Amino acid sequence: MCLAVPAKIVELNGMTATISIEGTLREVDVSLVDEPRLGDYVLIHAGFAIQKWDESDYQEWKEIQESVPHE
Amino acid sequence: MKHDRILLAHGGGGTLTHELIEQLFAPAFGLKELEDSAVLDDKLAFTTDSYVVKPYFFPGGDIGKLAVCGTVNDLAMQGAEPLWLSLGMILEEGLPLADLEKIVASIKATAAEAGVTIVTGDTKVVERGKCEGLYLNTAGIGRVVADVGSTHVRPGDAVIVNGNLGEHGVAVLSRREGIAFQTSVISDCAPLWSLVQSALVSGAEIHAMRDPTRGGLAATVCDIAAASGVGIWLQESALPISAEVRGACDLLGLDPLNIANEGKVVVFCRGTDAGRVLDAMRAHPLGRGARVIGEVTEKPKGMAVLRTAIGGERIVDMPTGEDLPRIC
Amino acid sequence: MNEALNRIAEQARRVGRNVTFMEVCGTHTMAVSRSGLRQLLPANVKLISGPGCPVCVTDTSYIDAAIELARRPGVIVTTFGDLIRVPGSESSLERERAAGADVRVVYSPADALALARENPDKQVVFLGVGFETTAPTVAWTIKKAAQDGVMNFSVLCAHKTMPFAMEALLKDQEVKIDGFICPGHVSVITGAQLYRFIPERYGIPCVVCGFEAVDVMKCIVMLLAQIAGKRTAVEIEYSRSVNETGNPAAQQLIAEVFEESDAGWRGIGVIPRSGLAIRKEFARWDAGRSVTFRESKPHPGCRCGDVLRGVLTPPDCKLFAKVCTPTNPLGPCMVSSEGACAAFYKYERKAAV
Numbered sequence: 001m002c003l004a005v006p007a008k009i010v011e012l013n014g015m016t017a018t019i020s021i022e023g024t025l026r027e028v029d030v031s032l033v034d035e036p037r038l039g040d041y042v043l044i045h046a047g048f049a050i051q052k053w054d055e056s057d058y059q060e061w062k063e064i065q066e067s068v069p070h071e
Numbered sequence: 072m073k074h075d076r077i078l079l080a081h082g083g084g085g086t087l088t089h090e091l092i093e094q095l096f097a098p099a100f101g102l103k104e105l106e107d108s109a110v111l112d113d114k115l116a117f118t119t120d121s122y123v124v125k126p127y128f129f130p131g132g133d134i135g136k137l138a139v140c141g142t143v144n145d146l147a148m149q150g151a152e153p154l155w156l157s158l159g160m161i162l163e164e165g166l167p168l169a170d171l172e173k174i175v176a177s178i179k180a181t182a183a184e185a186g187v188t189i190v191t192g193d194t195k196v197v198e199r200g201k202c203e204g205l206y207l208n209t210a211g212i213g214r215v216v217a218d219v220g221s222t223h224v225r226p227g228d229a230v231i232v233n234g235n236l237g238e239h240g241v242a243v244l245s246r247r248e249g250i251a252f253q254t255s256v257i258s259d260c261a262p263l264w265s266l267v268q269s270a271l272v273s274g275a276e277i278h279a280m281r282d283p284t285r286g287g288l289a290a291t292v293c294d295i296a297a298a299s300g301v302g303i304w305l306q307e308s309a310l311p312i313s314a315e316v317r318g319a320c321d322l323l324g325l326d327p328l329n330i331a332n333e334g335k336v337v338v339f340c341r342g343t344d345a346g347r348v349l350d351a352m353r354a355h356p357l358g359r360g361a362r363v364i365g366e367v368t369e370k371p372k373g374m375a376v377l378r379t380a381i382g383g384e385r386i387v388d389m390p391t392g393e394d395l396p397r398i399c
Numbered sequence: 400m401n402e403a404l405n406r407i408a409e410q411a412r413r414v415g416r417n418v419t420f421m422e423v424c425g426t427h428t429m430a431v432s433r434s435g436l437r438q439l440l441p442a443n444v445k446l447i448s449g450p451g452c453p454v455c456v457t458d459t460s461y462i463d464a465a466i467e468l469a470r471r472p473g474v475i476v477t478t479f480g481d482l483i484r485v486p487g488s489e490s491s492l493e494r495e496r497a498a499g500a501d502v503r504v505v506y507s508p509a510d511a512l513a514l515a516r517e518n519p520d521k522q523v524v525f526l527g528v529g530f531e532t533t534a535p536t537v538a539w540t541i542k543k544a545a546q547d548g549v550m551n552f553s554v555l556c557a558h559k560t561m562p563f564a565m566e567a568l569l570k571d572q573e574v575k576i577d578g579f580i581c582p583g584h585v586s587v588i589t590g591a592q593l594y595r596f597i598p599e600r601y602g603i604p605c606v607v608c609g610f611e612a613v614d615v616m617k618c619i620v621m622l623l624a625q626i627a628g629k630r631t632a633v634e635i636e637y638s639r640s641v642n643e644t645g646n647p648a649a650q651q652l653i654a655e656v657f658e659e660s661d662a663g664w665r666g667i668g669v670i671p672r673s674g675l676a677i678r679k680e681f682a683r684w685d686a687g688r689s690v691t692f693r694e695s696k697p698h699p700g701c702r703c704g705d706v707l708r709g710v711l712t713p714p715d716c717k718l719f720a721k722v723c724t725p726t727n728p729l730g731p732c733m734v735s736s737e738g739a740c741a742a743f744y745k746y747e748r749k750a751a752v
Contacts (some may be wrong), residue, residue, distance in 0.1 A: 002426040002532055002584035002610065004640075005321040022318035024245075025253040029509060032535060032649045043587065043640055044322070046479075046529075047507025048536045050646060051587045057639040064613050076497045080484075086726050323506065324480070381612045382404075383435020385746035391484075391725055 004045035006053055006061055012038050019044060084285025084331075085390035106221055107281065108149035108213070116151030118142055119210040127174070127204050130242045131257030132333075134207055135174035139181040140262045140333060141284070142211040147264040148280045148336065150217030150271065153185060158192040159208040164199040171205070185262035187211070217271050223278040224299035228367035229345035231338040233266060233352050234360030235259070236288055237316040240330035245319070252322060256315045259334035266357045267336060273351035275344035281337050286390050289328040291337050292365075292375035293389040303375040305365035305387060328377075329390040339367065403616040404439055410623035411441040419445045419575055420622055421709050423565060424582035425452030425737030426610055432742040434612035444619065447709040448742075450564055451582055453528045453557075454481045454735035455707065456664040459695035461528075461557045462487035467690055468524050468555065469500040475518065477511035478526040480504045485734045488695050508540040508554075515544070515552035524686045527554045532584040534558045534675055535649035538656035541677065541684050553686035558675040559662050561585055562593055567670050569601050573710045578622040580615065581607040583637045588653075590645030591633050598631035609637035656681055665731045666697070666704035703730035706739050713743040720748055 007019035007028075015031040019042065030036040030049045041058045042049035053061075080087045096102065108118035120141045127134040139156065146153040158178065162171070182189055242258040245251075263282065271277060279299070283291040288305075296303045312327045320327050334357065340348050345363055352358030375387035422428055428448045431437060437446060450456050462485050469476040469492065476492065483493045483504060496502040501521075505511050508525050515523035527537045537554060544552045561582060568574050581594055586607045594605045604625035608618035618636040625631060635641050653675070662674025677685040697703070700718055705711035713719050713732065723729040725741055732740035 002424050003324045004584045021322050023255045023315040024319040045532055046536045047509050051640050064611050078493055078497050379435045381434050383439050385435045388745045
């Protein structure tokens with residue numbers, strides 16, 4: 001029950017944000033995280049942001065994804 | 072739990088679809104080989120498909136384009152040059168004529184691209200609410216030029232696909248009500264005969280071909296492994312999946328291996344001929360992304376296995392049916 | 400990849416004896432099965448699955464209640480995709496939909512609320528299952544419905560919480576656990592502090608783990624290192640997302656809308672204080688008040704309870720893969736796509752050559 005995915009806030013309208021997961025866009029609620037800003041990374045679960053990630057967290061995750069060899 | 076009604080999953084291309092065919096249709100009609108097309112008198116291939124995609128306009132195509140490509144591709148997979156198509160239409164009362172005109176134009180254009188002629192058809196109209204806009208059926212006849220089949224695959228064969236997986240399914244899902252998300256992914260829907268033909272004339276020994284539509288690559292390799300009684304090993308790190316498709320799958324909890332493709336062909340050829348097939352495909356606009364994604368062995372007989380990115384192994388299972396967004 | 404596996408092998412050698420780690424969360428079970436990690440581990444390191452699959456532990460009576468609601472005219476039942484195939488005593492939501500009930504899969508509880516606004520003449524019921532990760536999203540939705548006066552929306556609540564269930568496992572004499580692979584996203588909400596009591600009261604190491612195969616491997620290294628170094632503590636592998644204290648806004652929402660209650664875990668029984676119930680103040684959005692929960696009996700021969708407690712592995716159940724399969728599931732562990740039996744069947748059921 002723990003599928004959550006990191007995404008970037010690309011639009012912000014009060015407590016509703018449009019996030020992008022490598023190009024897939026969706027509207028989510030961001031009221032559960034502290035002071036969300038445009039360009040922030042957030043963890044998304046069931047249409048809600050539940051945690052903020054900073055740039056280094058996102059890079060760490062990308063590195064893990066890329067450490068999986070892809071030809 | 073035995074089913075006494077048809078479930079949506081019966082149309083998913085996975086285990087329930089297979090059950091329905093094996094337990095009801097095949098025995099009733101004496102169907103023996105369950106290939107993409109039936110080969111008649113060793114000369115002609117004959118196939119049919121119905122199209123109920125919702126919505127009927129989606130990024131990268133529409134139900135009309137799909138109706139031509141789907142049937143043309145089923146013939147191509149059987150090593151048959153597609154020649155003639157029939158077109159049956161079931162239209163919903165209230166369908167905007169402008170939409171129908173667009174779809175007809177799309178059918179015309181795709182048929183021309185695929186080199187087939189629509190030679191006969193039928194039209195029915197049902198009351199509002201009895202179908203979603205329109206349903207199409209196409210049946211196709213082609214001339215067999217190569218002897219391929221799902222039972223011909225042998226240990227030592229290479230498994231090749233012509234490009235990125237999961238695009239059609241993700242594109243259509245993004246427009247489905249209730250699962251709203253926007254994506255730049257567009258359907259890969261395309262007629263594949265000329266690509267297939269270039270592989271066939273390359274001189275390579277091709278044993279089988281399948282287009283991984285409903286049920287995705289997973290259903291295809293499970294089917295072929297079972298039909299030929301071989302083991303199929305896929306290499307996770309070699310599977311061509313774009314970051315956008317991965318992102319959409321991550322969001323919805325879907326497995327890219329189970330998602331429909333409408334412009335992809337999986338080729339099983341003699342191992343030593345893989346290079347020839349790749350060269351031929353890469354020279355074609357629909358085959359630029361062609362690559363080897365796996366190999367065929369003796370064991371495990373009748374099953375497909377994935378070598379994972381961390382060096383482990385797991386079974387590629389036949390998908391159960393509908394792919395639904397999950398949170399687990 | 401090899402580096403991570405080498406470090407596991409090294410620490411496993413230091414430890415020497417056989418150890419068993421339990422991954423509590425169903426998503427971890429999937430990650431382990433999907434990556435084929437199990438066969439790559441040293442012989443003395445065993446992984447077992449725990450009860451952290453919310454679909455698996457949802458009681459049959461809940462599904463029956465959801466079906467009863469779905470059969471009422473004018474009701475739209477909305478659910479996460481995970482529940483649609485779960486068998487109740489006689490039917491499932493998928494079958495009810497085929498028979499004409501309005502059952503819709505949604506991605507978010509917020510979508511269900513939107514559906515209620517769009518269909519003022521219908522009653523929209525959302526099936527609230529999941530642990531602490533999902534509870535705040537449902538709490539938010541209930542609170543919004545109350546704030547905006549959306550009276551045709553309600554939630555059938557079966558949310559559960561982790562700590563009392565984990566403690567129940569530790570008190571269980573039959574289960575042998577040498578370390579916990581702790582749920583990653585539950586911990587985003589609750590903070591790693593949730594598990595303090597485990598090393599403190601039971602001397603068992605805990606590591607909060609992410610969901611990539613690489614995360615699980617690192618987590619196993621950390622657990623083994625604790626055992627080898629004779630330490631016990633709560634450590635965080637998933638530092639990208641998890642800290643000590645968690646998400647205060649989410650915790651507040653949960654406390655505002657829900658209260659602790661006893662909960663029945665399918666296959667295990669009632670675990671006191673392990674569930675969340677909708678508070679009286681929000682009673683008008685609690686679908687549980689308008690439906691009766693009837694007792695149900697498990698399938699004879701079903702050993703799901705033992706699998707969920709980690710006492711039995713799926714292939715050791717006599718029904719596994721012979722009678723009980725994903726298309727014909729007899730018990731909860733096979734029902735959910737994340738259940739231990741479903742994961743095992745799907746990914747590991749035949750030893751590959």
